[in-house]
Amino acid sequence: MAKRKLKWNEDKRQDFIEQGRGNGIGADYKPWLNIQDFPSMGRVSRVFGWKTKRIHHLFTDIQTRYFYLLEWEDSVLDIREHFPLLDIDEVIKEKDGLDFALFTDRESKTPYVISTTFLITVKDKSGIGYIARSIKAAAELEKKSSLEKAEIERRYWEAKEIDWGIVTQKDIPVTIAKNIEWIHSSLYDYKERGFSEEDIIFMSSNLMDLIYKRNQTIKDIITAFERDCNYEAGTGLYVFKYLIASKQIRIDMEKEIDINNLVISPSEGKDFRKVGGVIAAN
Template sequence: MTLITIINIDELYWMHGMGRGRKLESLNDFERALKNKYGIGQGLDYKPWLRVQDVKSKGTRSLIYGRKSQREHHMMSSIESELFYLAEFSNGVTDVREQFPILPLNYTQKIAKTLGIAHPKHPQTKEPIIMTTDQLLTIDSFQGTAYHAISVKPENDSKDLRVLEKIDIERVCWELLGVKFSYFTGNDVTRIQSSNLHWATSPFRENPISFSCDQINSALSIMTARQYFLEDLCNQLISMNITSHDDALLLIRFLIADKFIDVDLSTNISESGLVDVKHVADSAGGILYGAS
């Protein structure tokens, strides 16, 4: 599975005086944004260069509260949300910074000129704009911390020459900085995987419910690596007084979300009513989970 693309600025219609939208038309606007720390920071402190209220896109915009970052992430399309759920769930990914600006402006301008590609401009003022990368991942491993810049576009857009030109500017900018760059288009499998992760993790984001160590360990003790009907598994949890009727399915979702059980994500769990368990953790480790 390939992760990470650049926002196609020409397909965004800038909002003026609408809600809390910001004006990003000139160098003065860019300097003001930087002064206000947009596009700066990491984790909880990061503020994306573009927010959903700043632009109107063709895609389905959404705010997703990050379990790792503990802040709202601004997604400009459904495919960006798809990638976010996959990236955030990855063990090595410690941070996802969306709508990340490639600075300074003259850096992207020089790269564009070298490539012989017109630099993106504001649709009304025709002034050069700050280019952004859809998602910049921070990845921690035994080798240390690394970054992965990802441009996100539907596969159909890969036939658009202008889209490809701007992705090329973005790619060269990141590669010259020593940062891995990828182009994420998504497919049927990643859509199902992301949908499952959305289903499993959504109750445990901004105001998560807690389960006790005893509840988790008891649930894990009755599970093995095999396929279950969700209804049967819920009834077993209820009959053994591990959890209430109302919270039985929620506990299963929690076990998936916090990786106490490893499940096959390639089949839609909520629609099929089946969960294929591949691995079960030994225990919860004697602590409370679920609370932030």
């Protein structure tokens, strides 16, 4: 367990509950843990979510990259990170072989609240359902505490009849995740750039027309777009990112996006291809 900024005890646990942590859906959900709870977590991320319209708290690069894959997947409706298993005692009937003492504060003797990295709401042909995913570095799976926690989570979600699995860095297509990260912020920050919704719609339409009409690299097209329309440098690249993020044009997300060499034909751009299978787990 990572060292907490404040000592863990029953009062702290009750404080988290009173704050509403672990409750809500969509924009109203509050994760059980956030980055302010820890003195240092290395490369943490706070990302505004497409699906939820709220800030997500992510503690590792692996969590962040998997989050981007979930954002890109059309079947995903909601993403709840660090979801607490508050009713674990009632849900897990078969406790034989589980060592809950590993997850108890040594000083206060208060049990830590075990959480699953992501509880994901998905929609498919059969309707709306849920899947749970624990994100781990592969090396963590060699540790007794990690394996014990995984078994507790497995039994919990099995009792809930919710599909659960572990995802490591080996399961994540890094190029796709990095491409999504590259375009991710463009979808909703146009107002911060001084554009209205009408502006971004107008610019997107104009740039898309140029992309379909000209058999040129994206770099050449956005250069002409900025020059002919008298836009500031960087505007064309931003609008191009927006077109990808809003899925108005298609590119191969399995390849690194290189605007210096990327050429998009009309048939490619209008027939967007989803990247499937990103919510699979071992």
